[in-house]
Amino acid sequence: MKTRLPGNSGLELSAIGLGCMGMSWVYDESERDDAESVRVIHRAIDLGVTFIDTADLYGPFTNEELVGRALAGRRDEVVLATKVGLVPDMTLYPTKVKVTPNGRPEHIRASVDGSLRRLGTEVIDLYQLHRVDPEVPIEESWGAMAELVQAGKVRHIGLSEANVDHLERASAIAPVATLQSELSLWSRDPLKDVLPWCEANGVGFLPFSPLGRGFLTGAIRSAEQLKPSDFRSQQPRFSKEALAQNLRIVDGVEKVAGRHGATPAQVALAWVLAQGEHVVPIPGSTRLAHLEDNVRSVDLDLTAEDLADLDTLPAPVGTRF
Template sequence: MKTRLTGDSGLELSAIGLGCMGMSWVYAESERDDAESDRVIKRAVDLGVTFIDTADLYGPFTNEELVGRALAGRRDEVVLATKCGLVPDMSLYPTKVKVTPNGRPEHIRASIDGSLRRLGTDHVDLYQLHRIDPEVPIEESWGAMAELVAAGKARHIGLSEAKVEHLERASAIHPVATLQSELSLWSRDPLADVLPWCQANGVGFLPFSPLGRGFLTGTIRSADQLPPSDFRAQQPRFAPTALERNLRIVDGVEKVAQRHDATPAQVALAWVLAQGPHVVPIPGSTRLAHLEDNVKSVDLELGEADLVELDGLPAPVGTRF
């Protein structure tokens, strides 16, 4: 597996990571299988995937336990990342997913201890603030995150879905190792300002949902395929009319894939990888077959003409959330 240095932090990751959210949270409950997830995580490490990403929110809390069990005896082989700062409203779940930011220093300090206990480790390699809390100055939240580095509970700290303003204010207090945000062929907003800022300032960029929450694989052709318990059924881009129009994007990805004897997922991931040497996508794989397919994207070289064609695909219909 190829590796990438994600900016100035010295944090070296496999060129593609493994996002574990879908193993425990928000996607269709029928797709969850702890035994299969355990196999996927272990197989990922066997294949050289060294970056494993989770969060206390997922499950909630149960995903960290799953990851901890799967990595028992292999902790030193991976760069382990988790997150804090989002609190779920379980009274509405799974009918509706609602979360509230909590960036108070006391919440952050308590959260890391819970995560370390569930993961079965004494430190994480990357601790991320899941969302900026608009009620708490970023300086206070980030100061608490920096305390965890000083205490040895986290090697590096990062942000998720932060704007350039937040990145600048946080980096004035303590280095921001990484930024995690959504980036794919149907979510390209970070290309305008956030991704260039990260590249210019030595911050690694970790795209979540690089496969458009599974849409870019070409396996979702109708809104009827998503049960009510799947949070995508609530999202504007997966509404019947929008989804039908968004298939134009998938058709374009499939066209490039056919030329390379590749899968649409591999092309979609290769496009993300082509956005910069500091970019490490973290697709969520819940099945061994999906994992094996995604890992092969690292060796897919898209030509300039391919990238121009993909860049020219239509913008998605519907907002992200």
């Protein structure tokens, strides 16, 4: 597995990571299998994937416990990342997912100890503020995150879904190691300003949902495939009308894949990897076959023609959320 040094923090990560959310949270509950998820994590490590990402939100809490069990005896083989700062309202779950930001310093300080316990580790390699809380100045939230580094509970701190103003204000308080935000062939907003800012300021960029929540693989061809308990069924881009039009994007990805004898997933991930050496995508995988398919994207070299064709694919119909 190729490695990357995303930014100036000194973190060395495999060129592609593993996002663990789908193993415990918001996708189709009937497809969850903890034993299979543990096998996926173990296989990922065997294949050279050294970056594992979770959050206290997922489950909530159960995903950290799952990852902790999977890493027992193998903790020193990975860079372990988790997040704090989103609190779920479970009253409507799984019919509807509702989360509220909480960036209060006291919440951050209290939450890290729970994550450490669930993950079965003495230190978290990368602790990320899941969302900036609009009710709390980012300087206060980030100051609390920085305290955890000084206390030896975490090694590096990062942000998620932050804008350039957030990044600049946070970096004035303490170094920002990474920014995690959505980036894929149907979610390109970070290309405008956030991704260039990260590159210029030595901040690693960690794209979540680089496969468009599975859509870019070509596996979802109609809205009827999604069960009501799958949170994608609530998202505008997956509505019946929008999805039918968004298939044009998948068609373009499949065309490029055909040139290389590759899968659409590999092409979609290779495009993300091509956005810069400071970029490390973290696709989620709940099945061994999907994991192994994703990992092979690291060795797919897209041509200038491929990249031009992918860059000119139509914009998606419907908002992300």
